[in-house]
Amino acid sequence: MSSEILKKILFTMVRIRLVQEKIAEKYPEQKMRCPVHLCIGQEAIGAGVCTAMDKDDYLFSNHRSHCHYLAKGGDLNAMIAEIYGKATGCAKGKGGSMHLVDVSANILGAVPIVGGVIPVALGAAFGTSLKKENKVTVVFFGDGASEEGVFYESLNFAALKKLPIVFVCENNFYSVYSPLSVRQPSGRDNVALARSFGIHSKKSDGNDAEGVYNAAKEAIEIARSGNGPSLLEFDTYRYREHCGPAYDDHLGYRAECEIKEWTAKCPIEIFRNKLLTDNAVGQNEIDFFVKETVLEIEKAFEFAENSPFPDSDELTKDVYA
Amino acid sequence: MPDIERHIDFATAVLEATDQCMSDDKSVFIIGLGVTDPKGIFNTTIGLEAKYGSDRVMDMPVSENAMTGVMIGASLVGMRPILTHQRIDFMLLALDQVINNAAKWRYMFGGRQKVPIVIRVLVGRGWGQGAQHAQSLQSLFAHIPGLKVVMPTTPYDAKGLLISAIRDDNPVIYIDHRWLHNITGPVPEERFEVPIGKARIMREGKDLTIVAASYMSLEALRAAEVLEKYGIDAEVVDLRTLRPLDEDAIAGSVKKTGRLIAIDGSWKACSMTSEIVAIATEHAFDKLKAAPVRINYPEAPSPTTPALANLYYPKAIDIINPAFGMLGKPSKSEEEVGIVYRNPLDVPDRTFKGPF
Ligand SMILES: Cc1ncc(C[n+]2csc(CCOP(=O)(O)OP(=O)(O)O)c2C)c(N)n1
Ligand SMILES: [Mg+2]
Numbered sequence: 053m054s055s056e057i058l059k060k061i062l063f064t065m066v067r068i069r070l071v072q073e074k075i076a077e078k079y080p081e082q083k084m085r086c087p088v089h090l091c092i093g094q095e096a097i098g099a100g101v102c103t104a105m106d107k108d109d110y111l112f113s114n115h116r117s118h119c120h121y122l123a124k125g126g127d128l129n130a131m132i133a134e135i136y137g138k139a140t141g142c143a144k145g146k147g148g149s150m151h152l153v154d155v156s157a158n159i160l161g162a163v164p165i166v167g168g169v170i171p172v173a174l175g176a177a178f179g180t181s182l183k184k185e186n187k188v189t190v191v192f193f194g195d196g197a198s199e200e201g202v203f204y205e206s207l208n209f210a211a212l213k214k215l216p217i218v219f220v221c222e223n224n225f226y227s228v229y230s231p232l233s234v235r236q237p238s239g240r241d242n243v244a245l246a247r248s249f250g251i252h253s254k255k256s257d258g259n260d261a262e263g264v265y266n267a268a269k270e271a272i273e274i275a276r277s278g279n280g281p282s283l284l285e286f287d288t289y290r291y292r293e294h295c296g297p298a299y300d301d302h303l304g305y306r307a308e309c310e311i312k313e314w315t316a317k318c319p320i321e322i323f324r325n326k327l328l329t330d331n332a333v334g335q336n337e338i339d340f341f342v343k344e345t346v347l348e349i350e351k352a353f354e355f356a357e358n359s360p361f362p363d364s365d366e367l368t369k370d371v372y373a
Numbered sequence: 374m375p376d377i378e379r380h381i382d383f384a385t386a387v388l389e390a391t392d393q394c395m396s397d398d399k400s401v402f403i404i405g406l407g408v409t410d411p412k413g414i415f416n417t418t419i420g421l422e423a424k425y426g427s428d429r430v431m432d433m434p435v436s437e438n439a440m441t442g443v444m445i446g447a448s449l450v451g452m453r454p455i456l457t458h459q460r461i462d463f464m465l466l467a468l469d470q471v472i473n474n475a476a477k478w479r480y481m482f483g484g485r486q487k488v489p490i491v492i493r494v495l496v497g498r499g500w501g502q503g504a505q506h507a508q509s510l511q512s513l514f515a516h517i518p519g520l521k522v523v524m525p526t527t528p529y530d531a532k533g534l535l536i537s538a539i540r541d542d543n544p545v546i547y548i549d550h551r552w553l554h555n556i557t558g559p560v561p562e563e564r565f566e567v568p569i570g571k572a573r574i575m576r577e578g579k580d581l582t583i584v585a586a587s588y589m590s591l592e593a594l595r596a597a598e599v600l601e602k603y604g605i606d607a608e609v610v611d612l613r614t615l616r617p618l619d620e621d622a623i624a625g626s627v628k629k630t631g632r633l634i635a636i637d638g639s640w641k642a643c644s645m646t647s648e649i650v651a652i653a654t655e656h657a658f659d660k661l662k663a664a665p666v667r668i669n670y671p672e673a674p675s676p677t678t679p680a681l682a683n684l685y686y687p688k689a690i691d692i693i694n695p696a697f698g699m700l701g702k703p704s705k706s707e708e709e710v711g712i713v714y715r716n717p718l719d720v721p722d723r724t725f726k727g728p729f
Contacts, residue, residue, distance in 0.1 A: 079727075085719055086501025086677045087728040137501065137678025148501045148677030165462060165505050166435050199434040200466070227435050229410035234432040296728040303411040361680030368673045 053262065055332040057103060061261045062327055064099040065320045066338070067345050068119050071128065074349050075118075075135065076297035083357070084135045086148030089116040089164075093259075093291035096319035097222050098123040100264025101190060101284075104272050108158060110180070110189040112173035115150050115164035116222075116290075120192050126154040132352045138359035145362045146370065166227075167193065167200030170219070174206045177217035177281075188275040190218045190268075196227030198242055199235060207283070211249040214280035218271045219246075221285040222258060228294045229305040246283035258286025259319040262326075289314035377529075377559035384554040386528040387417040387493075390535035391455065393564050395425050398453060401539060402429040404440070405457030405493075414457055415495070415554055441467035441492070445475050445544075448490045453539060461494045461548065462508050475544040476519030487542040491535075496587075496638075497551030498686060499719040500727050504674035509639040511586070514546045515615040516643070521545045521569055522615040526590040528558040530613055533567025541569060550588040550638075552721040570614050572622035578608035581696055582626040584649045585636040586612040589687070593636060596692035599710050605700055615645055623649055624656035631662035632699050634692060641669035666695040683718045 072090045079088065091098070098119035105111070105124065113120040121131060127142065134141030135149045142153050150164040160176060163169045173191030180187040197203060198221055210217055221242060225232050246253035252274055256263045264286060271282035291314075293300035301311055327333040381389070395401045402425075403418060409432045413419035422430040433440050437458065444454040458464045464471070471492065478488045496509045515522045521543055525531040531549065538545035575590060576597050583593040590611040597607040610626050612619065627633050635649035646667040653665055668687050676682055689712060694704040707713075716723050 082726065085679050085717075085727065086503065087506075137680060141678075145678035145680065146504075146674075146676045148503050150503060150506070151677070163505060165466075167466075168505075196435040199436045201436065201438050228407055229412065230407065230432045234409070235434040305411055362676075362678060364681070364684055367676065367681045367684055368671050371673045 053265070057265070058262070058327055058332045059337075061099050061103050061265060062320075062323055062333060063341050064103060064123050065095040065261060065323065066342065068095045068099065068122050069320055070342070070345055071122060071349055072118055074353065076292065078353065079297035084149075085137060086135060086150070087295050088135065088149045088297065089295050090292050090297065091116045091119040091290065093314070093318070094222055094224060094288045095119050096261035096264050096323065097220065097258045097286050097288060098192070100261045101218075101220055101268040104265050104268035105188065105190060108187055109272070110173070110176045110187060111159045112169045112176070112189070112191040113152070113159070113162035114166070114169055114193050114197065115162070116194065117152050117162035117192070118149070121152040121154065121159055121162065124159050125157040126152060126159050127157070128348065128352045129355045130154065132356040133359050136356040136359070137361060138356055139362040139366070140355070140359040144366060144370075146366070167197040167202050169193065170197065170206045171202050174210055174215060174217055177210070177215040178213065181213065181215055186276060188216045188218060188272050190220060192220045192222060194227065195221060195223040195225065195232060196235070197221075207246060207249045207251060210281035211251050214278070216275035216278075217281045218268065218275060219281065219283040221283065223285055223287050224290045226290070226294070226306070229303065231305070242283060242285050251280065252282040253284070254282075255285040255287070258288030259317045259322065261319055261323045289317075291315065377561050379560060379562060380557045381528055381560050382555055382557045383528045383531045383549070384416045386532040386560050387535055387549065388419065389560070390532040390539070391418065392421060392424070394536060394539040395421065395429065397564070400451055401453045401455065402431070403455040403457065404431040404433050404444070406433060406435060407459060408432055408457060414459060415551065418457070437463055437466040438470060441470035442474065444490050445470060445478065445488055448488050449478070449486055453489050455491045455493060455539065458492070458494045460506055461496050461510050462505050464492065464494050465510075471514070471520070471544070472517055476517045479543070480519060488544050489542045491538045491545050491547055493535075493547040493549065495549055495551050498675065499552070499682070499721065500725070500729060501677035501679070501682070501719070502675065502729070503677040507675040511548055511615055512637065512639055512644045515618070515645065515648075519544070520616060522548065523569055523613060524548045524587045524615055525613060526553065526587055526611050528556065528560045530567050530573070532560050533565050534569065534613065536564060537566040537569050540566065545569070548587065552588050555722060555724070567613065570617045570619060572610050572612045572614070572619035574608060574622070574626070575611045576607070576609040578606040578630065580606045580630055581632040581634065581699065582608050582610060582630045583634045583636065583692065584610045584612065584623055584626070586615060586645065587638060589636045589638045592687060592689050593692060595689040596696065599689060599693050599712065600696055602710070603697070603702065605696060607696065612645070618648060618652070620652050620656065623652045627653045627657040628660045631660050633661070633665040634668060634695055635665060636668040636687065636692065638686070639670055640672055641667060642672070644669055663699045666699065668692060668695070679717065679719045686718070
């Protein structure tokens with residue numbers, strides 16, 4: 053893999069982490085008055101997959117969308133302003149953190165009804181195939197979403213019509229505080245499930261950015277060349293609470309050894325160390341990037357704070373086209 | 374109501390009703406996302422698993438549609454499930470099961486079977502919950518024959534209506550508003566039922582009837598207190614049950630006062646206010662001294678930004694001014710009538726710091 057791509061993946065992850073840490077730091081100021089689902093710990097998936105996508109490809113996401121949005125090239129200022137509820141936000145302040153969108157970056161929407169976005173993304177893939185456009189659609193969702201009926205129904209239709217879609221399941225083992233063990237039989241295998249529909253499927257380590265990129269690249273090529281859908285499942289771990297800026301490990305719903313094991317597998321640290329060892333990137337390059345990005349993020353927050361709130365007449369605008 | 378010394382909050386009242394019904398009847402069980410987690414559906418299911426075991430107190434897959442059908446099936450063979458959803462928006466995935474099966478099963482099989490399930494769902498507002506996490510769809514369910522819909526306001530009714538709902542042989546949608554959870558009130562320790570289908574006069578008055586439910590009943594009470602200072606004696610009717618609707622209570626009050634303000638914390642078209650006004654005109658037409666007024670949410674989804682959300686939800690002043698209008702008095706501002714907000718409008722109380 054070219055060192056340009058490797059660096060791009062690393063820097064994408066670092067930037068996403070820095071943005072989210074800033075949100076976490078400033079959230080207690082109570083100016084971001086909407087739920088936020090941080091994906092600190094899960095950055096390799098969005099960064100790896102989106103780096104393998106073309107700019108023209110479509111992306112859909114769920115409630116935990118910051119990473120996907122930024123990795124696909126969503127506008128940072130518009131994202132932070134959205135979380136601050138400002139008129140300059142990507143949804144004019146009407147959607148908040150759970151509804152990020154940037155049509156110019158082909159991010160067509162993120163919705164927090166679990167599983168609800170899966171068939172909508174499939175519809176975009178259906179539309180592009182009807183229009184004979186050579187675009188791939190990627191949809192991100194969690195392990196919880198793979199329990200909703202629309203997930204199976206969408207796999208079926210995707211396979212039936214050989215649609216150019218990549219289903220990306222981020223398995224962080226929890227739905228809010230509920231572990232897989234109370235939701236799925238042990239040994240349930242999404243890969244086998246997808247294959248039973250005739251869908252290309254792979255499971256790999258979601259904290260290994262390079263592995264994610266390779267799996268995504270393959271799936272996207274399959275879709276682009278007319279060979280139909282794929283389901284990729286990546287194991288990963290959310291470091292902070294399900295919703296909000298804090299850690300919630302004191303609640304005891306995740307075993308301490310499990311938290312430790314995954315904390316030691318920080319996707320960014322692993323990848324950075326690997327690239328440093330391989331001389332694919334220099335420490336000074338990383339330092340420079342971090343410095344620039346911190347400034348960029350400061351500016352985005354300033355932009356958000358200084359932006360106006362939407363006018364009151366916006367309340368009933370945009371209900372209909 | 375007799376004097377009751379013990380005061381508990383709404384959430385505790387819900388928990389107590391569930392607990393007592395489970396201890397009385399082994400066929401009662403509770404299932405829902407997060408029922409057994411450390412937050413226990415905002416403290417309404419805490420401790421139940423330890424007491425009744427994981428066969429009767431369960432988490433579930435994120436599969437609202439299938440799980441609703443599963444509960445219907447379980448009820449057909451003698452179980453009495455309580456299924457919870459942390460937001461009514463999540464229940465929309467199960468509309469097929471609720472409307473096509475639960476609501477119809479008894480009728481379409483000639484009354485041979487019954488579907489005694491309770492679906493307890495939360496509605497709420499505030500802190501940027503937005504278009505898909507802050508809907509109030511009570512009238513959607515109140516439209517359907519075969520369903521019962523209750524929406525308590527006080528801790529007393531929260532307990533009494535939940536016990537009635539669990540003991541009822543029909544599917545009951547029990548809707549509790551998140552912003553009521555921390556509000557305390559008198560609740561007897563022993564078991565008691567609040568009858569489904571009966572409204573309650575929260576406050577008696579002779580000049581004007583305000584009909585509301587759930588959190589909006591509290592806004593109605595606030596408005597009534599202000600109106601009293603201006604010599605207007607408002608009666609507040611708290612519906613408690615939306616289906617079957619207590620037509621006698623609504624018509625009776627309107628016959629007495631001749632004036633009606635109907636409030637529903639939801640959109641106007643085909644809402645509870647449509648129904649309340651229709652009942653008043655059908656049954657108390659000749660007693661009406663003014664055209665009824667309806668108060669609802671604006672015809673738009675709930676926005677996340679506080680700047681717009683603060684305009685979205687009706688406040689006491691939005692009830693006070695139409696009341697003034699009906700009685701020939703000029704409108705006033707919040708300042709003039711002495712309403713001051715000590716907390717931001719998008720949180721239920723000062724303790725709330727987000728995110729949900
Ligand atoms: C239909 C529906 N049911 C329940 C919820 C509540 N909810 C919000 S996020 C979430 C967790 C979903 O878990 P998963 O899909 O694994 O995503 P993760 O949060 O782990 O990233 C749940 C259950 C919801 N938003 N929508
Ligand atoms: Mg998950």
